[in-house]
Amino acid sequence: MLRKILIGLAALSCVSAPAFTQENMSDAERIAREYMMHYDALDLDAMEDYWADDVEFFDVTAMGPETGPDGIAMQSGAEAREMLSDFIETNQPIELGFEWHTIFESNGRVIFMGEVNALYPTPTDGQVFRWNAEQVTVITVRDGQIIRQRDFANYANPDRSLVRVP
Amino acid sequence: MFRMMGIAAIGTALAAAAYAQDVHSGPTTRAIAEDYLAAYSIKDWDAVREYYSESAVFIDPTSLELGFNNPIQWTGADQIISGIEGWGTSLLQYNVHNVYEASGRVVFQADAVVTYANPDGDVVMNYPITTIITVTDGHVTEHRDYTDFAGASRVEEN
Structure with a gap:
């Protein structure tokens, strides 16, 4: 039975390709894509508009002297906003x-599979610092709002470089 | 995530990387996850069973698309292996595009190439997938899948 369901879903997907047009995109995917654009730009006000009251954030891959083996867990938008604000104030990122x-x-x-290429200013004109790592982000959408965000990034082995501004 | 990127940006990245290598990271964790996934791919259940901790969990929050009442969440080797056997697959091979490890989690960005044995001939499907294997004290404590069931495509065999 399960095999028939799996094969049936696969056949359906073949008929409905291509996947990423506005016409066949689910509301959840549209909302998550919009949200991730604001996340990329670190537009906190815009991001906050998408969060449910009980939104949660998890990053079990986070590591550092102040981070435990289970990484980062935040149980409210206010907590996430505070961390993001501190990050922006301290590091002045240009974009993620x-x-x-x-x-x-x-x-x-x-599910977003790919990488992050965070850019930061440097004292040298025409040059930025780039922090590049593989990343997966999973956004859970319910009733039109984001209730959970999970990030999984390669913090252990990022690529760091100074690059010229195009 | 920002804390770590911030550390990198303010110039102590090398120290942070050394911390990561010494405390949370290392070849053993990744090797365990890769060896486990290799055994899982060929359904070597005796080998798979050895990797699982007593309370290991297998989770796929995306699996409600399959018609289950609840997304897959199996606990313990017996329940996990029995559940996977219920899929009716003969192979669960991974075509891995990226793999990385941080803080005891090994992340595979991949396509799962799944073979279903049919009397009329094998049916092979390709599912985009993210699999995250958590390794604790040398054992797999969590196998977490995010699977694009609706976006699967049939692989035509020669």
Whole structure:
């Protein structure tokens, strides 16, 4: 039975390709894509508009001297906003520079697979610092709002470089 | 995530990387996850069973698309292996595009190439997938999948 369902879903997907047009995109995927554009730009006011009252944030891959083995868990938008604000104030990021090679939605979860290319200013004109790492982000959408965000990034082995501004 | 990127940006990245290598990271965790996934791919259940911790969980929050009442969440080797056997697959091969490890989690950005044995001939499907394997004390404590069931495509065989 399950095999028939799997094969049936696959056949349906072949008929409905291509996947990423406005016409066949689910509301959850549209909302998550919009949200991730604001996340990329670190537009906190815009991001906050998408959060449900009980939104949660998890990053089990986060690591550092102040981070435990289970990474980061935040149980409210206020907590996330405070961390983001501190990050922006301290580091003045230009953008997070997400590049997603695969995006899909299933059961209200929108999965972004790709990498982050965060850019930061440097004292040298025409030069920025780039922090590049593979990343997966999973956005859970319910009733038109984001209730959960999970990030999984390659903090252990990012690529760091100074690059010329194009 | 921002804390770590911030550390990198303010110039102590090398120290942070050394911390990551020494405390949370290392080849063993990744090797365990990769070896586990290799055994899982060929359904070597004896080997798979050895990797699981007693309370290991197998989760796929995206699996409600399959018609289950609840998304897959199996606990313990017996329940996990029995559940996977219920899929009726003969192979669960991974075509991995990216793999990385941080803080005991090994993340596979991949396509799962799944073979279903049919009397009329095998049916092979390609599912975009993210699989996250959590390794604790040398054992797999969580296998977490995010699967693009609706976006699967049939692989034509020669």
